[in-house]
Amino acid sequence: MDTRRWNIVKNINKSNEMIQEAANYLIIGDTVAFPTETVYGLGADATNKDAVAKIFQAKGRPQDNPLIAHVATKEQLLNLVTNVPDYVDRLIETFSPGPITYVLPSNGVCAENVTAGLSTIGVRIPSHPVALALIKACGLPIAAPSANISGKPSPTTADHVWEDLSGRIAGVVDGGPTGVGVESTVIDCTQDIPVILRPGGITLEELEVVVGKVLIDPAFEKGETKEKPKAPGMKYKHYAPEVPMWLIDGDFKHMQQVINNLIADGKSVGVLANRNTLERLSSEEKVYAHSLGESLEDVAANLYDGLRSFKYGEVDIILCETYQEIGIGLAIMNRLKKAASKLIHE
Numbered sequence: 422m423d424t425r426r427w428n429i430v431k432n433i434n435k436s437n438e439m440i441q442e443a444a445n446y447l448i449i450g451d452t453v454a455f456p457t458e459t460v461y462g463l464g465a466d467a468t469n470k471d472a473v474a475k476i477f478q479a480k481g482r483p484q485d486n487p488l489i490a491h492v493a494t495k496e497q498l499l500n501l502v503t504n505v506p507d508y509v510d511r512l513i514e515t516f517s518p519g520p521i522t523y524v525l526p527s528n529g530v531c532a533e534n535v536t537a538g539l540s541t542i543g544v545r546i547p548s549h550p551v552a553l554a555l556i557k558a559c560g561l562p563i564a565a566p567s568a569n570i571s572g573k574p575s576p577t578t579a580d581h582v583w584e585d586l587s588g589r590i591a592g593v594v595d596g597g598p599t600g601v602g603v604e605s606t607v608i609d610c611t612q613d614i615p616v617i618l619r620p621g622g623i624t625l626e627e628l629e630v631v632v633g634k635v636l637i638d639p640a641f642e643k644g645e646t647k648e649k650p651k652a653p654g655m656k657y658k659h660y661a662p663e664v665p666m667w668l669i670d671g672d673f674k675h676m677q678q679v680i681n682n683l684i685a686d687g688k689s690v691g692v693l694a695n696r697n698t699l700e701r702l703s704s705e706e707k708v709y710a711h712s713l714g715e716s717l718e719d720v721a722a723n724l725y726d727g728l729r730s731f732k733y734g735e736v737d738i739i740l741c742e743t744y745q746e747i748g749i750g751l752a753i754m755n756r757l758k759k760a761a762s763k764l765i766h767e
């Protein structure tokens with residue numbers, strides 16, 4: 422399949438036409454990748470079972486992992502669900518459009534493969550202008566998982582999408598790098614107290630300010646696990662870089678020690694860390710550093726690109742530092758623990 426690429430950033434004056442062209446592919450039941458404020462999504466008409474099936478096919482996604490429906494307005498969101506608790510109104514008021522997905526009872530408007538047979542559906546209103554324009558241009562709810570091959574790090578640029586899915590999808594709308602960098606917070610809103618199923622762009626602390634008590638699904642941390650997570654996707658291997666990655670606990674001295682041992686073993690090492698840590702490490706041959714920026718927000722924004730930046734043949738192993746699990750750090754560490762093959766304590 423020839424995959425189209427619409428570069429909105431370079432052709433800003435033609436962006437409306439390009440978005441309409443992309444929307445037309447969605448309307449006829451094809452798949453199109455597009456930017457959201459979190460990561461790029463691979464979209465299809467959520468009401469069309471055959472179109473949704475193409476998403477699973479292109480990604481190699483397990484059939485029991487449900488998709489998030491993307492809508493442009495609160496009204497469109499309410500068209501897909503039943504039994505919306507009052508606290509969801511407050512959450513929508515405060516955080517939507519934005520990086521949060523509400524899991525609510527489905528009313529069956531979306532195709533059954535969107536929800537993978539569950540009675541609930543995840544719905545979100547992305548805040549990225551291109552995503553909103555695309556959804557409005559086709560007038561449909563758009564089912565969209567992250568636009569990567571299943572198991573790989575999520576895409577934060579159109580090049581990442583291209584690397585994984587060119588030839589497998591109808592097109593990709595290039596709107597430049599995404600902002601937040603980690604996916605939306607998935608929150609179960611079917612009970613009296615909301616439960617975080619996947620930490621993400623809206624933090625636990627921010628949610629608590631609006632609704633008070635918020636629970637965390639204990640299964641969200643585990644990789645392949647026997648415990649049954651409520652977000653089915655959380656049980657699969659995720660975010661895996663091409664080269665194995667170790668998570669290194671402790672400060673830069675511990676990182677330095679691990680690097681030295683690997684170098685002594687004749688290994689080439691990729692290091693993922695923020696600028697501050699990288700400046701403290703002694704520079705050596707066979708150590709390839711990739712900066713994740715300075716703040717936790719920078720680390721979230723640069724994380725998936727960092728994981729994708731090291732290739733087989735260049736490095737034998739990636740070492741990544743750990744972060745405090747506060748604010749967006751909870752989502753960062755959740756992704757890193759899943760991406761890592763080993764956690765090395767001090």
Ligand code: TXA
Nearest residue numbers: 459462487541542543566567604605651652653654655
């Ligand atoms: O930021 C995001 O959420 C991105 C962008 C493209 O919007 N999308 C995304 O989709 O991350 P995906 O498919 O990669 O992850 C969706 C997660 C999975 O862990 C899935 O199991 C969970 O949400 N999920 C979806 N529907 C659900 C439901 N009805 N009940 C529980 N979990 C659900």
Ligand code: MG
Nearest residue numbers: 566567568575
């Ligand atoms: Mg994903």
